[in-house]
Amino acid sequence: xxxxxxxxxxxxxEVIQQxxxxxxxxxxxxxDFISGLxxxxxxxxxxxxxxxxxxxxxxxxxxxxxxxxxxxxxIIIISAKDAVDDKVKGLDLGADDYLSKxxxxxxxxxxIKSAIRRKSHNGDNLVVWKNLTLSPEQRSVIVNDENLVLNxxxxxxxxxxxxxxxxxxxxxxxxxxxxxxxxxxxxxxxFVYSQIKNLRKKxxxxxxxxxxxxxxxxxYKMS
Amino acid sequence: MKLQNYxxxxxxITLLVVIPIWAGLFYVLILDEVYDNIDDDLKNSKIxxxxxxxxxEKLLNTPEFGINKFTIKPLPKGDYSSKDEFSSSSxxxxxxxxxxxxxxxxxxxxxxxxxxxxxIIKASIVEEDELLEDLAVALLGLYVMLVxxxxxxxxxxxKRIWKxxxxxxxxxxxxxLGTGIKPKPIKSPIDEFxxxxxxxxxxxxxxxxxxxxxxxxxxxxxxxLQTPLAISINKLELFAENNTLPEEQMIEIxxxxxxxxxxxxxxxxxxxxxKIENQQYAEEExxxxxxxxxxxxxxxxxxxxxxxxxxTVTENASLHFSMNKGLATALIxxxxxxxxxxNHQGGSITFLIDENSFTISNSGANLPLxxxxxxxxxxxxxxxxxxxxxxxxxxxxIANTYSISIAYSFNxxxxxxxxxxxx
Numbered sequence: 001x002x003x004x005x006x007x008x009x010x011x012x013x014e015v016i017q018q019x020x021x022x023x024x025x026x027x028x029x030x031x032d033f034i035s036g037l038x039x040x041x042x043x044x045x046x047x048x049x050x051x052x053x054x055x056x057x058x059x060x061x062x063x064x065x066x067x068x069x070x071x072x073x074x075i076i077i078i079s080a081k082d083a084v085d086d087k088v089k090g091l092d093l094g095a096d097d098y099l100s101k102x103x104x105x106x107x108x109x110x111x112i113k114s115a116i117r118r119k120s121h122n123g124d125n126l127v128v129w130k131n132l133t134l135s136p137e138q139r140s141v142i143v144n145d146e147n148l149v150l151n152x153x154x155x156x157x158x159x160x161x162x163x164x165x166x167x168x169x170x171x172x173x174x175x176x177x178x179x180x181x182x183x184x185x186x187x188x189x190x191f192v193y194s195q196i197k198n199l200r201k202k203x204x205x206x207x208x209x210x211x212x213x214x215x216x217x218x219x220y221k222m223s
Numbered sequence: 224m225k226l227q228n229y230x231x232x233x234x235x236i237t238l239l240v241v242i243p244i245w246a247g248l249f250y251v252l253i254l255d256e257v258y259d260n261i262d263d264d265l266k267n268s269k270i271x272x273x274x275x276x277x278x279x280e281k282l283l284n285t286p287e288f289g290i291n292k293f294t295i296k297p298l299p300k301g302d303y304s305s306k307d308e309f310s311s312s313s314x315x316x317x318x319x320x321x322x323x324x325x326x327x328x329x330x331x332x333x334x335x336x337x338x339x340x341x342x343i344i345k346a347s348i349v350e351e352d353e354l355l356e357d358l359a360v361a362l363l364g365l366y367v368m369l370v371x372x373x374x375x376x377x378x379x380x381x382k383r384i385w386k387x388x389x390x391x392x393x394x395x396x397x398x399x400l401g402t403g404i405k406p407k408p409i410k411s412p413i414d415e416f417x418x419x420x421x422x423x424x425x426x427x428x429x430x431x432x433x434x435x436x437x438x439x440x441x442x443x444x445x446x447x448l449q450t451p452l453a454i455s456i457n458k459l460e461l462f463a464e465n466n467t468l469p470e471e472q473m474i475e476i477x478x479x480x481x482x483x484x485x486x487x488x489x490x491x492x493x494x495x496x497x498k499i500e501n502q503q504y505a506e507e508e509x510x511x512x513x514x515x516x517x518x519x520x521x522x523x524x525x526x527x528x529x530x531x532x533x534x535t536v537t538e539n540a541s542l543h544f545s546m547n548k549g550l551a552t553a554l555i556x557x558x559x560x561x562x563x564x565x566n567h568q569g570g571s572i573t574f575l576i577d578e579n580s581f582t583i584s585n586s587g588a589n590l591p592l593x594x595x596x597x598x599x600x601x602x603x604x605x606x607x608x609x610x611x612x613x614x615x616x617x618x619x620x621i622a623n624t625y626s627i628s629i630a631y632s633f634n635x636x637x638x639x640x641x642x643x644x645x646x
Contacts, residue, residue, distance in 0.1 A: 011454035019461055080449035102453030102487055105460050153525065168464040170477075172484045179522060191529030216470055217477030218463055 002026045006036035007051045019105045033057025040066060045073050047112050052079040052086060067094045074115035104173035106164045113163050129162045130209040143206040153178050154199045161222035170219040227377045235370055246362050261346050262309055265328040268344050273332050283334055298339040303331040324348050387411030391420050398427055400434045400502055448490050456483050492613040499620045504547040512542040516574050519555050531569045540578040544643045546625050554621045557614040558583050558639060580642040591633030
């Protein structure tokens with residue numbers, strides 16, 4: 001899987017690259033509009049991350065260029081502009097997702113995986129982890145050929161873990177993904193703990209081969 | 224009072240004063256001219272009569288007026304002034320069966336023998352009272368016609384002229400920053416209105432430019448802040464993942480991450496406040512508050528359950544209001560967050576939805592809050608670092624945008640009543 005990061009901020013480019021390389025992606029980077037356009041013209045990628053504000057050009061124009069060349073890349077816009085206009089424009093131009101800065105790395109991985117999965121029309125839209133099979137479309141979980149009934153939040157939690165295996169997921173990232181923007185208070189994130197306890201119990205009862213460990217002070221890691 | 228009625232009122236009053244003054248002046252001037260004319264005529268008659276008397280001595284003996292309009296009487300010898308004397312009097316006139324005003328000229332002349340004679344010539348003049356009467360009737364007619372014509376002109380002409388002014392007013396009323404809607408072009412026969420329309424349009428355009436550059440600035444500023452924040456958080460996440468640090472150090476890293484996340488929320492809240500105040504949430508739709516409150520109450524249920532707080536929603540009516548959906552969500556969200564944060568273990572939150580309002584009440588500290596300050600930015604009732612101190616400021620700002628009023632009251636529980644303006 002090849003990913004191109006078009007981002008002018010060296011620090012952010014580096015950290016995204018390192019994080020993605022840990023996931024065994026082949027990562028290439030471009031630091032401005034022209035080098036981005038150059039790379040897009042020369043190679044094919046599975047997924048392209050585009051920052052909107054770029055030196056000597058706008059990321060949205062780059063997006064329009066990709067669409068003009070009828071390329072099949074999954075495209076995710078990453079922008080510090082949390083402007084509704086840009087989001088709508090980007091998605092209208094054919095972007096697969098829009099992620100506003102700052103984001104959690106776990107969230108970025110989840111978005112990339114979903115975008116690539118939606119692009120590859122091979123019918124295999126299922127996420128598999130050992131004896132667990134998740135269908136994001138059906139929102140169903142099968143453990144050892146048996147259906148496991150989870151509520152909406154439990155499913156979201158499990159999906160986030162399965163799509164980010166062996167990664168450290170901060171409780172903030174988890175809470176933002178599952179409960180949205182409502183969890184403003186850091187101290188209150190302890191409530192995530194009780195939800196995970198419930199999920200763990202259900203998974204254990206179903207004999208799922210999954211281990212969700214708490215990383216004290218930060219969050220969780222699934223393996 | 225409308226401009227056209229206003230001017231009409233003053234015009235009518237002014238005319239009521241001006242016309243009699245003018246009539247008085249006119250009357251005096253006309254009468255003066257008439258007397259002048261008659262006197263000239265009398266003087267002319269005098270010359271003719273004296274010339275005749277010199278030619279025909281019989282004329283010297285005309286003691287009675289008779290069919291003549293003059294009398295000549297001999298005077299005893301003496302020294303007389305030959306000055307003409309005019310006087311006005313009245314005399315019975317058979318035709319009118321009434322006394323009519325006359326003008327008389329009295330003078331003395333010497334015949335060719337040097338004997339003095341008194342000559343009196345009379346002429347009838349205008350009847351002043353009748354003249355006054357006629358003048359009054361004519362002027363009343365003039366006044367009525369003037370007022371009627373002003374009314375008609377006001378009604379039709381002014382209405383047409385002011386049409387372009389009302390169009391300018393309409394443009395101003397419908398103008399909303401950030402929507403990019405151009406004011407309707409205005410073509411008026413009046414230069415002043417064309418200038419006004421042009422100036423207004425230019426002013427609106429200047430505002431649009433300032434507004435969009437301000438919007439640009441906020442977005443750029445956010446970009447500058449969000450990117451370093453993103454780098455810090457992501458580097459820290461990667462660092463925590465890559466290292467097998469002892470537990471105490473992981474806890475410290477967790478604390479740094481929490482602080483950074485707080486900074487992110489603070490920045491996002493400030494950004495949202497600026498955006499609301501810049502009216503950058505332009506799209507509106509009819510929001511069903513019953514559904515929205517139920518949905519958000521459900522979203523908060525886990526958080527509330529953890530603190531053993533019960534959330535109940537009572538629907539007395541269905542509440543709909545046209546506003547930005549995101550802002551409606553933020554409004555309830557921040558109120559709910561506030562109610563959860565300032566609640567105690569085992570407390571309660573209740574929503575009460577009425578036709579034009581909803582009330583959220585929560586248990587908490589057993590002391591009323593000061594409604595003067597709770598909506599201020601960064602005001603914190605408790606010394607907690609859990610909240611950004613911007614939640615209620617956002618609520619207030621959203622409310623102001625849509626003329627929604629918020630009433631706080633304390634009645635064993637803290638109550639915020641959100642009252643929507645009637646359509």
